[in-house]
Amino acid sequence: MRALLARDLMLAIRAGGGFGLGLAFFLIVTVLVPFGVGPQTDLLSRIAPGILWIGALLACLLSLDRILALDWEDGSLDLLATAPLPMEGIVSVKALAHWITTGLPLVLAAPVLGVLLSLPLPAYQWVVISLAVGTPALSVIGTFGAALTVGIKRGGLLMSLLVLPLYVPTLIFGAEVARRGAEGLTVQAPLLLLAGISFGVIALLPFASAAVLRINLR
Amino acid sequence: MMPDLGKYAFAVLSSYGVTIILLSVIVVISFWRARKVRAALDEIENRRGN
Amino acid sequence: MSLWEYANPVKFIRTTDKVLPWVWALTGICLVTGLVWGFFFTPDDFRQGSTVKIIYIHVPSALMAINAWLMMLVASLIWIVRRHHVSALAARAAAPVGAVMTMIALATGAFWGQPMWGTWWAWDPRLTSFLILFLFYLGYMALWEAIENDDTAADLTSILCLVGSVFAVLSRYAVNFWNQGLHQGATLSLDKEENISDVFWFPLLVCIAGFVLLFIALVFLRTQTEIRARRTRALLAREGQA
Numbered sequence: 001m002r003a004l005l006a007r008d009l010m011l012a013i014r015a016g017g018g019f020g021l022g023l024a025f026f027l028i029v030t031v032l033v034p035f036g037v038g039p040q041t042d043l044l045s046r047i048a049p050g051i052l053w054i055g056a057l058l059a060c061l062l063s064l065d066r067i068l069a070l071d072w073e074d075g076s077l078d079l080l081a082t083a084p085l086p087m088e089g090i091v092s093v094k095a096l097a098h099w100i101t102t103g104l105p106l107v108l109a110a111p112v113l114g115v116l117l118s119l120p121l122p123a124y125q126w127v128v129i130s131l132a133v134g135t136p137a138l139s140v141i142g143t144f145g146a147a148l149t150v151g152i153k154r155g156g157l158l159m160s161l162l163v164l165p166l167y168v169p170t171l172i173f174g175a176e177v178a179r180r181g182a183e184g185l186t187v188q189a190p191l192l193l194l195a196g197i198s199f200g201v202i203a204l205l206p207f208a209s210a211a212v213l214r215i216n217l218r
Numbered sequence: 219m220m221p222d223l224g225k226y227a228f229a230v231l232s233s234y235g236v237t238i239i240l241l242s243v244i245v246v247i248s249f250w251r252a253r254k255v256r257a258a259l260d261e262i263e264n265r266r267g268n
Numbered sequence: 269m270s271l272w273e274y275a276n277p278v279k280f281i282r283t284t285d286k287v288l289p290w291v292w293a294l295t296g297i298c299l300v301t302g303l304v305w306g307f308f309f310t311p312d313d314f315r316q317g318s319t320v321k322i323i324y325i326h327v328p329s330a331l332m333a334i335n336a337w338l339m340m341l342v343a344s345l346i347w348i349v350r351r352h353h354v355s356a357l358a359a360r361a362a363a364p365v366g367a368v369m370t371m372i373a374l375a376t377g378a379f380w381g382q383p384m385w386g387t388w389w390a391w392d393p394r395l396t397s398f399l400i401l402f403l404f405y406l407g408y409m410a411l412w413e414a415i416e417n418d419d420t421a422a423d424l425t426s427i428l429c430l431v432g433s434v435f436a437v438l439s440r441y442a443v444n445f446w447n448q449g450l451h452q453g454a455t456l457s458l459d460k461e462e463n464i465s466d467v468f469w470f471p472l473l474v475c476i477a478g479f480v481l482l483f484i485a486l487v488f489l490r491t492q493t494e495i496r497a498r499r500t501r502a503l504l505a506r507e508g509q510a
Contacts, residue, residue, distance in 0.1 A: 144431065148424055152414050161410055162428065165403040166435045169442040176446060193445070197438065208431050215423040226319045229383050233376040234307065237325045240375070241482070244368045248486055252493040259496045262503045 004080070004090065008097035011070075022059040022102040023109055029055040030113045041118045048117035049178030052127055055113070056106045057138060057167055061160055063102045064142040067094050068150045068213075077150075081217050087210035095136075095143040095206070103135030119182070126181025130194060134174035137198040140205050141166045147212040170197055275352035277495045284488040291485040298478030305471040322380045324472055328479035330373035333401060336366025336483060340408075341433050344426030354491065356422035357498065359429065360412050361490030365483055367405035374398055393443045400439045404432045418498055 033051050034044060071077040080090050110131055111124050119127065145163035149155035173194035180187045274280050306324035343359035346352060377395060378388045389395065411428055415421035 148411065148428060149414070151420070155414065158407075158410050158414050161403075162407040165400055165407060165439075166431070168400055169435065169438040172439075172442040172446045190445070193442075205431070208427055212424060212427055215420055215427075218420070226317050226383050229379045230318050230321050233322045233325060233379040234303070236375045236379070237329070237372050240368050240372050244365060244486065245482075248490050248493070252489055252496075255493050255497045255500065259500045259503075262500060262507075266503065266507075 004085070004093050005097055008094065009100060022063045023105050025062055026055045026059040026106055026109060027113065029058060030116055033117070045118040045120050045182075048114060048119040049123055049127055049182050050175045051117060052110050052114060052119070053131070053134075053171060053175040053178060056103075056110065056131055056135065057171055059106055060102055060135065060138045060142060061163060061167075063098065064146045064159060064163065065149075065156050067098050067143055067146045069146070072150045077213075078217060081214075087214055088206045091143050091147060091209040091213060092140075092202075092206045095140045095209075098143065099136050099139040103131075103139050107131045107135060122184055123178060123182035126187055127178045130174045130177035130181070130191065133177075133191065133195050133198055134170050137170045137194075137201045138167065140201045140209075141170070144205050144209040144212065147209045147216065150213070151216045170194070170201075173197060272350070272352070275350070275354050277354055277499075280354050281492050281495060284492060288485060288488055291481055291488065295478060295481040295485050298474055298481055300478075302471050302474035302476075302478050306475060310467060310471060317383075319380055319383055320468065322376050323468065324475045326373060326376040326380060327472060328476045329369045329376065330398070331476060332479050332483050333366055333370040333373050333398065335480075336362050336369060337401065337404070337433070337436070339487075340366065340429050344429040347422055347426050348430075353422070353498070354495065356426065357494040358487060358491045359426065360422075361494050362483075362487050363405055363409050363412070365486045365490070367402060367409065369479075369483070370398055370402045370405060374402065391447055393440075393447060396443045396447070397436075397440045400443070401436060404436055408432065418501070 030051060033047075037043060037047070068077065071080070081087065083090075107128060110127050111119075114124055114127060142163055145159045145166070148162060149159040152158060173190045176190040177187045177194060180190065274283060303324060307321055310321065312318045312320060340359040340362050343355045343362070347356040347359065374395070377398075381390065382388050408425060408428060411425050412421055415424060
Protein backbone atom coordinates (compact mmCIF):
# COMPACT_ATOMS: atom_id res chain seq x y z
CA MET A 1 0.00 0.00 0.00
CA ARG A 2 2.77 2.36 0.96
CA ALA A 3 4.72 1.26 -2.09
CA LEU A 4 1.77 2.12 -4.30
CA LEU A 5 1.49 5.55 -2.72
CA ALA A 6 5.21 6.17 -3.17
CA ARG A 7 4.99 5.03 -6.78
CA ASP A 8 2.07 7.32 -7.56
CA LEU A 9 3.80 10.25 -5.94
CA MET A 10 7.02 9.57 -7.81
CA LEU A 11 5.17 9.36 -11.09
CA ALA A 12 3.39 12.61 -10.41
CA ILE A 13 6.63 14.39 -9.62
CA ARG A 14 8.64 12.89 -12.46
CA ALA A 15 5.96 13.50 -15.05
CA GLY A 16 5.89 17.08 -13.85
CA GLY A 17 2.18 17.45 -14.31
CA GLY A 18 1.05 16.67 -10.80
CA PHE A 19 2.10 19.56 -8.64
CA GLY A 20 2.66 22.15 -11.32
CA LEU A 21 -0.37 22.09 -13.57
CA GLY A 22 -3.05 22.17 -10.93
CA LEU A 23 -1.40 25.08 -9.20
CA ALA A 24 -0.84 26.96 -12.44
CA PHE A 25 -4.49 26.49 -13.32
CA PHE A 26 -5.53 27.75 -9.89
CA LEU A 27 -3.35 30.82 -10.44
CA ILE A 28 -4.81 31.46 -13.89
CA VAL A 29 -8.40 31.26 -12.68
CA THR A 30 -7.67 33.64 -9.84
CA VAL A 31 -5.96 36.07 -12.18
CA LEU A 32 -8.75 35.94 -14.72
CA VAL A 33 -11.53 36.80 -12.30
CA PRO A 34 -10.53 40.46 -11.79
CA PHE A 35 -10.40 40.82 -15.57
CA GLY A 36 -13.94 39.53 -15.70
CA VAL A 37 -15.56 41.45 -12.86
CA GLY A 38 -13.37 44.55 -12.70
CA PRO A 39 -10.58 45.62 -10.37
CA GLN A 40 -12.63 47.22 -7.55
CA THR A 41 -11.03 46.13 -4.31
CA ASP A 42 -14.21 46.00 -2.24
CA LEU A 43 -16.02 43.80 -4.75
CA LEU A 44 -13.03 41.48 -5.09
CA SER A 45 -12.54 41.09 -1.37
CA ARG A 46 -16.21 40.23 -0.97
CA ILE A 47 -16.17 37.44 -3.56
CA ALA A 48 -12.59 36.29 -2.90
CA PRO A 49 -13.45 33.29 -0.64
CA GLY A 50 -15.87 31.93 -3.20
CA ILE A 51 -13.44 32.42 -6.06
CA LEU A 52 -10.66 30.66 -4.20
CA TRP A 53 -12.99 27.74 -3.55
CA ILE A 54 -14.19 27.52 -7.13
CA GLY A 55 -10.66 27.82 -8.44
CA ALA A 56 -9.47 25.03 -6.17
CA LEU A 57 -12.43 22.89 -7.21
CA LEU A 58 -11.75 23.36 -10.91
CA ALA A 59 -8.05 22.71 -10.49
CA CYS A 60 -8.96 19.49 -8.68
CA LEU A 61 -11.39 18.53 -11.42
CA LEU A 62 -8.88 19.00 -14.22
CA SER A 63 -6.31 16.73 -12.65
CA LEU A 64 -8.79 13.92 -11.99
CA ASP A 65 -8.32 11.97 -15.19
CA ARG A 66 -4.66 11.51 -14.29
CA ILE A 67 -5.65 9.44 -11.28
CA LEU A 68 -6.59 6.32 -13.17
CA ALA A 69 -6.44 6.92 -16.92
CA LEU A 70 -2.67 6.45 -17.30
CA ASP A 71 -2.65 3.25 -15.25
CA TRP A 72 -5.62 2.04 -17.25
CA GLU A 73 -3.91 2.65 -20.55
CA ASP A 74 -0.60 0.96 -19.80
CA GLY A 75 -2.33 -1.95 -18.07
CA SER A 76 -0.86 -1.46 -14.62
CA LEU A 77 -4.37 -1.19 -13.27
CA ASP A 78 -5.02 -4.79 -14.30
CA LEU A 79 -1.85 -5.77 -12.48
CA LEU A 80 -2.93 -3.88 -9.39
CA ALA A 81 -6.31 -5.61 -9.51
CA THR A 82 -4.65 -9.01 -9.29
CA ALA A 83 -2.41 -7.85 -6.45
CA PRO A 84 -3.29 -8.93 -2.91
CA LEU A 85 -4.37 -5.37 -2.14
CA PRO A 86 -8.18 -4.99 -2.01
CA MET A 87 -9.63 -2.69 -4.64
CA GLU A 88 -10.95 -0.40 -1.91
CA GLY A 89 -7.38 0.07 -0.73
CA ILE A 90 -6.17 0.86 -4.22
CA VAL A 91 -8.74 3.59 -4.83
CA SER A 92 -8.14 5.06 -1.38
CA VAL A 93 -4.42 5.26 -2.02
CA LYS A 94 -5.05 6.76 -5.44
CA ALA A 95 -7.29 9.39 -3.88
CA LEU A 96 -4.68 10.10 -1.22
CA ALA A 97 -1.97 10.50 -3.83
CA HIS A 98 -4.20 12.87 -5.76
CA TRP A 99 -4.83 14.88 -2.64
CA ILE A 100 -1.12 15.12 -1.81
CA THR A 101 -0.20 16.20 -5.32
CA THR A 102 -3.16 18.50 -5.97
CA GLY A 103 -5.22 19.26 -2.88
CA LEU A 104 -2.38 20.02 -0.51
CA PRO A 105 -0.57 22.45 -2.83
CA LEU A 106 -3.87 24.22 -3.45
CA VAL A 107 -4.38 24.65 0.28
CA LEU A 108 -0.90 26.09 0.65
CA ALA A 109 -1.24 28.36 -2.37
CA ALA A 110 -4.65 29.75 -1.43
CA PRO A 111 -3.37 32.44 1.00
CA VAL A 112 -0.87 33.70 -1.57
CA LEU A 113 -3.58 34.01 -4.18
CA GLY A 114 -5.80 35.58 -1.55
CA VAL A 115 -3.48 38.57 -1.60
CA LEU A 116 -4.21 39.05 -5.29
CA LEU A 117 -7.92 39.22 -4.55
CA SER A 118 -7.45 41.42 -1.47
CA LEU A 119 -8.96 38.79 0.77
CA PRO A 120 -9.94 40.33 4.13
CA LEU A 121 -7.48 39.55 6.90
CA PRO A 122 -9.65 37.37 9.17
CA ALA A 123 -10.57 35.20 6.20
CA TYR A 124 -7.08 33.81 5.54
CA GLN A 125 -7.14 31.20 8.26
CA TRP A 126 -10.68 30.11 7.43
CA VAL A 127 -9.99 29.78 3.71
CA VAL A 128 -6.99 27.59 4.50
CA ILE A 129 -8.85 25.55 7.10
CA SER A 130 -11.93 25.04 4.96
CA LEU A 131 -9.82 24.01 1.97
CA ALA A 132 -7.75 21.69 4.13
CA VAL A 133 -10.91 20.02 5.42
CA GLY A 134 -12.76 20.04 2.11
CA THR A 135 -10.20 19.10 -0.54
CA PRO A 136 -9.89 15.46 0.66
CA ALA A 137 -13.61 15.10 -0.10
CA LEU A 138 -13.00 16.58 -3.56
CA SER A 139 -10.23 14.04 -4.20
CA VAL A 140 -12.30 11.07 -3.04
CA ILE A 141 -15.41 12.10 -4.98
CA GLY A 142 -13.22 12.78 -7.98
CA THR A 143 -11.72 9.30 -7.77
CA PHE A 144 -15.24 7.91 -7.96
CA GLY A 145 -15.89 9.96 -11.10
CA ALA A 146 -12.57 8.91 -12.60
CA ALA A 147 -13.35 5.24 -11.87
CA LEU A 148 -16.77 5.61 -13.52
CA THR A 149 -15.39 7.02 -16.74
CA VAL A 150 -12.04 5.26 -16.93
CA GLY A 151 -13.13 2.91 -19.71
CA ILE A 152 -14.47 5.68 -21.93
CA LYS A 153 -12.33 7.27 -24.58
CA ARG A 154 -12.15 11.03 -24.14
CA GLY A 155 -14.24 10.74 -21.00
CA GLY A 156 -12.95 14.00 -19.53
CA LEU A 157 -15.97 16.10 -20.38
CA LEU A 158 -18.39 13.41 -19.26
CA MET A 159 -16.48 13.06 -16.02
CA SER A 160 -16.85 16.79 -15.35
CA LEU A 161 -20.58 16.50 -15.93
CA LEU A 162 -20.80 13.61 -13.48
CA VAL A 163 -18.48 14.96 -10.82
CA LEU A 164 -19.54 18.60 -10.62
CA PRO A 165 -23.04 17.94 -9.24
CA LEU A 166 -21.46 15.67 -6.65
CA TYR A 167 -19.21 18.55 -5.62
CA VAL A 168 -22.15 20.81 -4.77
CA PRO A 169 -22.52 20.06 -1.04
CA THR A 170 -18.78 20.27 -0.41
CA LEU A 171 -18.55 23.55 -2.27
CA ILE A 172 -21.52 25.06 -0.47
CA PHE A 173 -20.25 24.25 3.01
CA GLY A 174 -16.63 25.03 2.21
CA ALA A 175 -17.37 28.40 0.68
CA GLU A 176 -19.79 29.12 3.51
CA VAL A 177 -17.03 28.57 6.08
CA ALA A 178 -14.72 30.89 4.16
CA ARG A 179 -17.41 33.53 3.66
CA ARG A 180 -18.52 33.54 7.28
CA GLY A 181 -14.90 33.64 8.36
CA ALA A 182 -14.34 36.67 6.15
CA GLU A 183 -17.31 38.45 7.70
CA GLY A 184 -16.23 37.53 11.20
CA LEU A 185 -19.27 35.34 11.92
CA THR A 186 -19.12 32.03 13.72
CA VAL A 187 -18.09 29.21 11.41
CA GLN A 188 -18.72 26.24 13.63
CA ALA A 189 -21.86 24.88 11.96
CA PRO A 190 -20.71 24.84 8.34
CA LEU A 191 -17.24 23.70 9.35
CA LEU A 192 -18.65 20.72 11.21
CA LEU A 193 -20.91 19.87 8.28
CA LEU A 194 -17.99 20.16 5.88
CA ALA A 195 -15.91 17.87 8.07
CA GLY A 196 -18.88 15.51 8.25
CA ILE A 197 -19.07 15.34 4.46
CA SER A 198 -15.33 14.76 4.18
CA PHE A 199 -15.26 11.97 6.72
CA GLY A 200 -18.43 10.36 5.42
CA VAL A 201 -17.17 10.45 1.86
CA ILE A 202 -13.74 9.11 2.81
CA ALA A 203 -15.34 6.28 4.77
CA LEU A 204 -17.99 5.20 2.27
CA LEU A 205 -17.24 6.30 -1.28
CA PRO A 206 -14.13 4.10 -1.81
CA PHE A 207 -16.49 1.10 -1.72
CA ALA A 208 -18.51 2.55 -4.58
CA SER A 209 -15.35 3.51 -6.48
CA ALA A 210 -13.93 0.03 -6.02
CA ALA A 211 -17.17 -1.58 -7.19
CA VAL A 212 -17.20 0.65 -10.25
CA LEU A 213 -13.56 -0.09 -11.03
CA ARG A 214 -14.16 -3.84 -10.75
CA ILE A 215 -17.02 -3.53 -13.22
CA ASN A 216 -14.83 -1.58 -15.61
CA LEU A 217 -12.00 -4.09 -15.36
CA ARG A 218 -14.31 -7.05 -15.96
CA MET B 219 -64.98 30.69 -23.83
CA MET B 220 -61.48 31.92 -23.06
CA PRO B 221 -61.27 32.75 -19.36
CA ASP B 222 -60.18 36.23 -18.43
CA LEU B 223 -56.61 35.84 -17.27
CA GLY B 224 -56.14 39.47 -16.44
CA LYS B 225 -52.66 40.88 -16.36
CA TYR B 226 -51.07 37.49 -15.80
CA ALA B 227 -52.17 36.09 -19.15
CA PHE B 228 -48.61 35.87 -20.41
CA ALA B 229 -47.35 33.86 -17.45
CA VAL B 230 -50.25 31.41 -17.47
CA LEU B 231 -50.41 30.93 -21.23
CA SER B 232 -46.68 30.49 -21.66
CA SER B 233 -46.57 27.99 -18.79
CA TYR B 234 -49.25 25.88 -20.43
CA GLY B 235 -47.60 26.36 -23.81
CA VAL B 236 -44.15 25.29 -22.64
CA THR B 237 -45.59 22.28 -20.84
CA ILE B 238 -47.59 21.12 -23.83
CA ILE B 239 -44.62 21.57 -26.15
CA LEU B 240 -42.19 19.72 -23.87
CA LEU B 241 -44.60 16.87 -23.19
CA SER B 242 -45.37 16.52 -26.89
CA VAL B 243 -41.67 16.45 -27.69
CA ILE B 244 -40.93 13.60 -25.28
CA VAL B 245 -44.04 11.68 -26.36
CA VAL B 246 -43.30 12.10 -30.07
CA ILE B 247 -39.64 11.18 -29.65
CA SER B 248 -40.58 8.10 -27.65
CA PHE B 249 -43.07 6.91 -30.28
CA TRP B 250 -40.75 7.71 -33.16
CA ARG B 251 -37.88 5.80 -31.64
CA ALA B 252 -40.18 2.92 -30.66
CA ARG B 253 -41.32 2.57 -34.27
CA LYS B 254 -37.81 2.81 -35.67
CA VAL B 255 -36.35 0.25 -33.31
CA ARG B 256 -39.29 -2.09 -33.80
CA ALA B 257 -38.87 -1.91 -37.58
CA ALA B 258 -35.15 -2.60 -37.32
CA LEU B 259 -35.72 -5.61 -35.07
CA ASP B 260 -38.49 -7.00 -37.30
CA GLU B 261 -36.25 -6.73 -40.31
CA ILE B 262 -33.44 -8.65 -38.65
CA GLU B 263 -35.75 -11.31 -37.28
CA ASN B 264 -37.33 -11.82 -40.69
CA ARG B 265 -33.91 -12.10 -42.25
CA ARG B 266 -32.91 -14.72 -39.72
CA GLY B 267 -36.18 -16.56 -40.16
CA ASN B 268 -35.56 -17.08 -43.85
CA MET C 269 -47.32 -16.18 -10.28
CA SER C 270 -45.02 -13.56 -8.90
CA LEU C 271 -44.04 -10.07 -9.82
CA TRP C 272 -40.64 -11.29 -10.99
CA GLU C 273 -42.20 -13.00 -13.99
CA TYR C 274 -42.35 -9.59 -15.59
CA ALA C 275 -38.57 -9.53 -15.50
CA ASN C 276 -38.74 -11.76 -18.56
CA PRO C 277 -38.45 -9.33 -21.49
CA VAL C 278 -40.87 -11.24 -23.72
CA LYS C 279 -43.44 -11.44 -20.97
CA PHE C 280 -42.91 -7.76 -20.21
CA ILE C 281 -43.48 -6.73 -23.80
CA ARG C 282 -46.55 -8.94 -24.16
CA THR C 283 -48.14 -7.65 -20.97
CA THR C 284 -47.36 -4.01 -21.53
CA ASP C 285 -48.64 -4.29 -25.10
CA LYS C 286 -51.96 -5.35 -23.64
CA VAL C 287 -51.98 -2.70 -20.93
CA LEU C 288 -50.53 0.25 -22.82
CA PRO C 289 -53.62 1.31 -24.83
CA TRP C 290 -55.61 1.50 -21.62
CA VAL C 291 -52.93 3.48 -19.86
CA TRP C 292 -52.68 5.89 -22.78
CA ALA C 293 -56.47 6.31 -22.86
CA LEU C 294 -56.62 6.96 -19.12
CA THR C 295 -53.68 9.36 -19.41
CA GLY C 296 -55.46 11.30 -22.11
CA ILE C 297 -58.72 11.44 -20.16
CA CYS C 298 -57.05 12.56 -16.93
CA LEU C 299 -54.74 15.11 -18.51
CA VAL C 300 -57.42 16.67 -20.70
CA THR C 301 -60.01 16.71 -17.92
CA GLY C 302 -57.61 18.02 -15.33
CA LEU C 303 -56.02 20.70 -17.47
CA VAL C 304 -59.29 21.89 -19.04
CA TRP C 305 -60.95 21.91 -15.64
CA GLY C 306 -58.02 23.74 -14.16
CA PHE C 307 -57.59 26.18 -16.99
CA PHE C 308 -61.21 27.09 -17.79
CA PHE C 309 -63.32 26.30 -14.76
CA THR C 310 -61.44 27.30 -11.64
CA PRO C 311 -61.67 30.69 -9.96
CA ASP C 312 -58.71 33.00 -9.62
CA ASP C 313 -56.93 33.11 -6.32
CA PHE C 314 -57.65 36.34 -4.45
CA ARG C 315 -53.97 37.04 -4.00
CA GLN C 316 -52.25 35.40 -6.94
CA GLY C 317 -54.87 36.14 -9.58
CA SER C 318 -54.93 33.82 -12.56
CA THR C 319 -51.36 32.62 -12.01
CA VAL C 320 -52.79 30.04 -9.64
CA LYS C 321 -53.74 28.06 -12.75
CA ILE C 322 -50.06 27.24 -13.22
CA ILE C 323 -50.32 24.98 -10.19
CA TYR C 324 -52.02 22.31 -12.31
CA ILE C 325 -48.83 21.68 -14.20
CA HIS C 326 -46.18 22.95 -11.82
CA VAL C 327 -46.98 20.70 -8.87
CA PRO C 328 -47.58 17.45 -10.83
CA SER C 329 -44.43 17.87 -12.89
CA ALA C 330 -42.35 18.66 -9.80
CA LEU C 331 -43.76 15.58 -8.10
CA MET C 332 -42.97 13.42 -11.08
CA ALA C 333 -39.47 14.88 -11.38
CA ILE C 334 -38.68 13.48 -7.95
CA ASN C 335 -40.73 10.29 -8.30
CA ALA C 336 -39.00 9.46 -11.58
CA TRP C 337 -35.65 9.58 -9.82
CA LEU C 338 -37.02 7.41 -7.00
CA MET C 339 -38.30 4.93 -9.55
CA MET C 340 -34.85 4.87 -11.19
CA LEU C 341 -33.31 4.31 -7.77
CA VAL C 342 -35.58 1.33 -7.08
CA ALA C 343 -35.01 -0.08 -10.56
CA SER C 344 -31.25 0.31 -10.13
CA LEU C 345 -31.38 -1.52 -6.81
CA ILE C 346 -33.37 -4.34 -8.37
CA TRP C 347 -30.80 -4.57 -11.14
CA ILE C 348 -27.90 -4.67 -8.69
CA VAL C 349 -29.51 -7.26 -6.44
CA ARG C 350 -31.44 -9.50 -8.81
CA ARG C 351 -29.88 -8.64 -12.19
CA HIS C 352 -33.08 -8.39 -14.19
CA HIS C 353 -32.30 -6.66 -17.44
CA VAL C 354 -35.77 -5.18 -17.79
CA SER C 355 -35.22 -3.32 -14.56
CA ALA C 356 -31.99 -1.69 -15.72
CA LEU C 357 -33.58 -0.77 -19.03
CA ALA C 358 -36.61 0.69 -17.28
CA ALA C 359 -34.32 2.97 -15.30
CA ARG C 360 -32.70 4.05 -18.52
CA ALA C 361 -36.09 4.63 -20.11
CA ALA C 362 -37.30 6.74 -17.21
CA ALA C 363 -34.37 9.18 -17.09
CA PRO C 364 -35.29 11.40 -20.07
CA VAL C 365 -38.91 11.53 -18.91
CA GLY C 366 -37.76 12.63 -15.48
CA ALA C 367 -35.48 15.22 -17.01
CA VAL C 368 -38.36 16.64 -19.04
CA MET C 369 -40.54 16.78 -15.92
CA THR C 370 -37.78 18.66 -14.11
CA MET C 371 -37.53 21.07 -17.03
CA ILE C 372 -41.30 21.67 -16.98
CA ALA C 373 -41.25 22.26 -13.23
CA LEU C 374 -38.39 24.76 -13.59
CA ALA C 375 -39.92 26.54 -16.59
CA THR C 376 -43.40 26.88 -15.13
CA GLY C 377 -41.83 27.92 -11.86
CA ALA C 378 -39.98 30.69 -13.67
CA PHE C 379 -43.16 31.87 -15.38
CA TRP C 380 -44.93 31.82 -12.03
CA GLY C 381 -42.11 33.48 -10.16
CA GLN C 382 -41.84 36.35 -12.59
CA PRO C 383 -45.15 38.05 -11.68
CA MET C 384 -45.28 36.78 -8.07
CA TRP C 385 -41.76 37.34 -6.81
CA GLY C 386 -40.73 39.80 -9.53
CA THR C 387 -37.97 37.53 -10.75
CA TRP C 388 -37.64 34.62 -13.15
CA TRP C 389 -35.08 32.89 -11.06
CA ALA C 390 -33.92 33.10 -7.49
CA TRP C 391 -31.32 30.99 -5.76
CA ASP C 392 -33.97 29.60 -3.53
CA PRO C 393 -33.35 26.17 -1.96
CA ARG C 394 -36.15 24.43 -3.80
CA LEU C 395 -35.31 25.95 -7.15
CA THR C 396 -31.63 25.26 -6.70
CA SER C 397 -32.14 21.65 -5.71
CA PHE C 398 -34.29 21.10 -8.78
CA LEU C 399 -31.55 22.54 -10.94
CA ILE C 400 -29.08 20.16 -9.31
CA LEU C 401 -31.51 17.28 -9.85
CA PHE C 402 -31.62 18.25 -13.52
CA LEU C 403 -27.81 18.09 -13.68
CA PHE C 404 -27.95 14.62 -12.15
CA TYR C 405 -30.39 13.51 -14.85
CA LEU C 406 -28.08 14.87 -17.53
CA GLY C 407 -25.04 13.08 -16.11
CA TYR C 408 -26.97 9.83 -15.74
CA MET C 409 -28.19 9.90 -19.34
CA ALA C 410 -24.77 10.90 -20.66
CA LEU C 411 -23.15 7.96 -18.88
CA TRP C 412 -25.67 5.54 -20.41
CA GLU C 413 -24.94 6.91 -23.85
CA ALA C 414 -21.17 6.82 -23.44
CA ILE C 415 -20.67 3.15 -22.59
CA GLU C 416 -20.93 0.58 -25.32
CA ASN C 417 -21.24 -2.65 -23.36
CA ASP C 418 -24.84 -2.93 -22.15
CA ASP C 419 -24.17 -4.74 -18.89
CA THR C 420 -21.30 -2.47 -17.93
CA ALA C 421 -23.45 0.55 -18.66
CA ALA C 422 -26.27 -0.83 -16.53
CA ASP C 423 -23.91 -1.56 -13.63
CA LEU C 424 -22.16 1.79 -13.73
CA THR C 425 -25.30 3.87 -14.11
CA SER C 426 -27.07 2.04 -11.31
CA ILE C 427 -24.17 2.74 -8.96
CA LEU C 428 -24.15 6.35 -10.14
CA CYS C 429 -27.88 6.47 -9.39
CA LEU C 430 -27.30 5.22 -5.83
CA VAL C 431 -24.40 7.57 -5.12
CA GLY C 432 -26.23 10.39 -6.88
CA SER C 433 -29.29 9.90 -4.70
CA VAL C 434 -27.22 10.28 -1.55
CA PHE C 435 -25.59 13.41 -2.91
CA ALA C 436 -28.91 14.80 -4.12
CA VAL C 437 -30.26 14.53 -0.59
CA LEU C 438 -27.05 16.06 0.80
CA SER C 439 -27.32 18.92 -1.68
CA ARG C 440 -30.91 19.49 -0.63
CA TYR C 441 -29.83 20.04 2.97
CA ALA C 442 -26.73 21.99 1.99
CA VAL C 443 -28.80 24.31 -0.16
CA ASN C 444 -31.33 24.78 2.62
CA PHE C 445 -28.53 25.78 4.90
CA TRP C 446 -27.06 28.13 2.34
CA ASN C 447 -30.02 30.33 1.55
CA GLN C 448 -33.46 31.11 2.88
CA GLY C 449 -36.24 30.56 0.42
CA LEU C 450 -38.92 32.51 -1.35
CA HIS C 451 -40.75 29.33 -2.20
CA GLN C 452 -43.75 28.36 -0.13
CA GLY C 453 -43.78 25.13 1.84
CA ALA C 454 -45.24 21.86 0.66
CA THR C 455 -48.45 22.22 -1.31
CA LEU C 456 -49.67 18.79 -0.42
CA SER C 457 -49.37 18.36 3.30
CA LEU C 458 -51.50 15.83 5.10
CA ASP C 459 -52.60 18.49 7.49
CA LYS C 460 -55.99 19.47 6.12
CA GLU C 461 -55.92 22.93 7.62
CA GLU C 462 -52.87 23.99 5.66
CA ASN C 463 -54.06 22.61 2.39
CA ILE C 464 -55.34 24.54 -0.54
CA SER C 465 -59.10 24.73 -0.84
CA ASP C 466 -61.15 22.07 -2.57
CA VAL C 467 -61.89 24.19 -5.63
CA PHE C 468 -58.21 23.98 -6.59
CA TRP C 469 -57.62 20.60 -4.99
CA PHE C 470 -59.81 18.31 -7.12
CA PRO C 471 -58.60 19.40 -10.56
CA LEU C 472 -55.07 19.26 -9.17
CA LEU C 473 -55.61 15.66 -8.11
CA VAL C 474 -56.83 14.77 -11.58
CA CYS C 475 -53.78 16.45 -13.10
CA ILE C 476 -51.43 14.58 -10.79
CA ALA C 477 -53.11 11.32 -11.76
CA GLY C 478 -52.69 12.32 -15.41
CA PHE C 479 -48.98 13.02 -14.99
CA VAL C 480 -48.41 9.76 -13.12
CA LEU C 481 -50.20 7.81 -15.85
CA LEU C 482 -48.30 9.65 -18.54
CA PHE C 483 -45.05 8.73 -16.83
CA ILE C 484 -46.07 5.08 -16.59
CA ALA C 485 -47.15 4.97 -20.22
CA LEU C 486 -43.93 6.60 -21.41
CA VAL C 487 -41.75 4.34 -19.28
CA PHE C 488 -43.53 1.21 -20.54
CA LEU C 489 -43.19 2.34 -24.13
CA ARG C 490 -39.57 3.38 -23.79
CA THR C 491 -38.63 0.22 -21.89
CA GLN C 492 -40.09 -1.84 -24.72
CA THR C 493 -38.00 0.19 -27.11
CA GLU C 494 -34.86 -0.37 -25.07
CA ILE C 495 -35.51 -4.11 -24.91
CA ARG C 496 -35.95 -4.27 -28.67
CA ALA C 497 -32.90 -2.08 -29.32
CA ARG C 498 -30.83 -4.34 -27.12
CA ARG C 499 -32.08 -7.46 -28.88
CA THR C 500 -31.29 -5.86 -32.22
CA ARG C 501 -27.74 -5.17 -31.10
CA ALA C 502 -27.35 -8.71 -29.82
CA LEU C 503 -28.61 -10.21 -33.09
CA LEU C 504 -26.40 -7.94 -35.16
CA ALA C 505 -23.41 -8.91 -33.07
CA ARG C 506 -24.20 -12.58 -33.59
CA GLU C 507 -24.48 -12.05 -37.35
CA GLY C 508 -21.17 -10.25 -37.31
CA GLN C 509 -19.52 -13.24 -35.70
CA ALA C 510 -21.04 -15.81 -38.04
